[in-house]
Amino acid sequence: MGKLLNEKGQVYRNEIAWEIFSDSIKKLQPSGIFILTDENINKHCLPYFLKRNNFEIVPQIITIPAGEIHKNINTCLKVWETLSEKGADKNSLIINLGGGVITDLGGFVASTFMRGLPFINIPTSLLAMVDASVGGKNGIDLGHVKNQIGVINLPEMVILDTEFLNTLPAEHLTSGLAEMLKHGIIHSKEYWERVKNIDVSKKLEFEALIWDSIEIKKEIVTKDPLEKNLRKTLNYGHTLGHAIESYFLEHPQRKTLLHGEAVAAGIVLASYISVETYGFTKESLQDVSKTIFKYFPKQSFEKNDIEAIINLLVFDKKNRNGQVLFVLMEDIGHHRTDCIVSNELIYSAFDYYKNF
Amino acid sequence: MGKLLNEKGQVYRNEIAWEIFSDSIKKLQPSGIFILTDENINKHCLPYFLKRNNFEIVPQIITIPAGEIHKNINTCLKVWETLSEKGADKNSLIINLGGGVITDLGGFVASTFMRGLPFINIPTSLLAMVDASVGGKNGIDLGHVKNQIGVINLPEMVILDTEFLNTLPAEHLTSGLAEMLKHGIIHSKEYWERVKNIDVSKKLEFEALIWDSIEIKKEIVTKDPLEKNLRKTLNYGHTLGHAIESYFLEHPQRKTLLHGEAVAAGIVLASYISVETYGFTKESLQDVSKTIFKYFPKQSFEKNDIEAIINLLVFDKKNRNGQVLFVLMEDIGHHRTDCIVSNELIYSAFDYYKNF
Known part of the structure; x- marks a missing residue:
């Protein structure tokens, strides 16, 4: 797999972000692209995201149920198994498109699958933009204890588009x-x-x-x-x-x-x-x-x-x-x-x- | 918590290893010590280990069932929950005492609990000594696929005592x-x-x-x-x-x-x-x-x-x-x-x- 020129974890904004995103995927040449979303994102954000970007390989969508209550190890297990079934390998790229639950859980899943796949975070909520997008913390809840399990690992980049905020309740x-x-x-x-x-x-x-x-x-x-x-x-x-x-x-x-x-x-x-x-x-x-x-x-x-x-x-x-x-x-x-x-x-x- | 003087992941051997181990724990001053073992280790290696070392705080033993078949996310979940119940915090130290399953799974559990606790590996099998002890790879199996989930993260140190080999079938x-x-x-x-x-x-x-x-x-x-x-x-x-x-x-x-x-x-x-x-x-x-x-x-x-x-x-x-x-x-x-x-x-x- 190719390398990104940029330093890991950089946050890019609006128009220029999509250009860098597109260039980076061309440079990375991933063997597969997996987009992690939830049911709400599928409806409100995914169409805009797919319209904005042309992919050389067809991305595969992995959808989890929406809500903090699903930010647990069972959801991780299902996503890991889906990645395995869909043939993800060390050169696959994960794109976490969603709010804090998606970027937290998706970052953890990517950081641990085959001991670490590259991932890009695209936060769609204000909370995920101003909080989860920076610093590389990811994780899931253990029982009702918040973020008890996780690692610190930076995404390849963070794409911020305030257009997504219009979709938020x-x-x-x-x-x-x-x-x-x-x-x-x-x-x-x-x-x-x-x-x-x-x-x-x-x-x-x-x-x-x-x-x-x-x-x-x-x-x-x-x-x-x-x-x-x-x-x-x-x-x-x-x-x-x-x-x-x-x-x-x-x-x-x-x-x-x-x-x-x-x-x-x-x-x-x-x-x-x-x-x-x-x-x-x-x-x-x-x-x-x-x-x-x-x-x-x-x-x-x-x-x-x-x-x-x-x-x-x-x-x-x-x-x-x-x-x-x-x-x-x-x-x-x-x-x-x-x-x-x-x-x-x-x-x-x-x-x-x-x-x- | 204090810091070890040594570079992470160093391997120490036999007599001198136990001295460095003991000194390091004094320096680390962990808030709690948790020893991860399995049923066989409890019988054959733990008594020797406890006899060799004096701890200022009483270590808590967490025992998992022996065998590769238990190197999975369910076992991790149980160990995470046990750590949580027993009050492990960011300043707790995990000691993985056992073969490759213990050092692999224990390294993963420690690397992900509260986004990473310090851990020390004490391999007791020849396989774990010559293979799992070096390089920081840890992980668990996903279904029957070996080591599919894990991270790369070095232990604070690795203690090698060939005395343990006498306990091996x-x-x-x-x-x-x-x-x-x-x-x-x-x-x-x-x-x-x-x-x-x-x-x-x-x-x-x-x-x-x-x-x-x-x-x-x-x-x-x-x-x-x-x-x-x-x-x-x-x-x-x-x-x-x-x-x-x-x-x-x-x-x-x-x-x-x-x-x-x-x-x-x-x-x-x-x-x-x-x-x-x-x-x-x-x-x-x-x-x-x-x-x-x-x-x-x-x-x-x-x-x-x-x-x-x-x-x-x-x-x-x-x-x-x-x-x-x-x-x-x-x-x-x-x-x-x-x-x-x-x-x-x-x-x-x-x-x-x-x-x-």
């Missing part, structure tokens, strides 16, 4: 905003001020914010690819956010939360805890909370919910020696990692959330 | 010889002459051959870690060997072959094909065949077996565009990679094997 678009708001809080007041007043109907402004969000994440993962320190800041709001998401996933009577919806709640909670521990100002907390509740509905948490959510914290990947370690903020743009937080304080944070 | 010791003989054929006449007359009862001589075998493999994988060319030579005898092993695995009425037994047959077949295609001499073929049959019993292959084995070749990881690519030899120490071989010639090779 409104709540999915908002879900991606949570990560952009997080990038604002951990990065700088300047970006926070811009992103908190985001108006998705102003296409050019919105796109500029997306690119900047990606640049912020890229800068962080380049400085600390193995998450020794700085990269942990990307988990701001995620310690409780992931636990909330897991809790809702394992209770079918609750509406499944989108990742961004869970993270949005996690951001408010972590910001409250930051006030109580590291001097994050009450004004900033007010600002963050108001912004979050402008975009995200409030979730209801009863005492027994909170208890169960706290119990789920033990599975957080940042933990050490059984201690849950949070990322907290001293100020917008100034973080603290490896912070120990008492359960009492977590309960108070939920109180604050409820009463805001 | 005779046929398991012989199984490891196949890889050493292969190293002889692909490396040089000098090593081939030494290894073909191996006498496992002469401890020092035997050990010297093991270290040299490891050095040969190490030299190859260092020059070509990603198997672009030279590393493919390590697959000598494995294209048909793996297919034979898979075939026997999926036919429960046939005795399951040990990896080395299947590779031994594969070596004779590949050597015959090398004579017919690239001028490997008949004398060398005679020499290789006599040596193999000195250690390994002849297997019986009927026409329908051979047909099925040829059909399994499509899953070989060296294939490209649906073509099966062999490694063949021009002479001992002189290889050719990416060789296309006709089915007719494969049938003739099985004829030669049968009539030798």
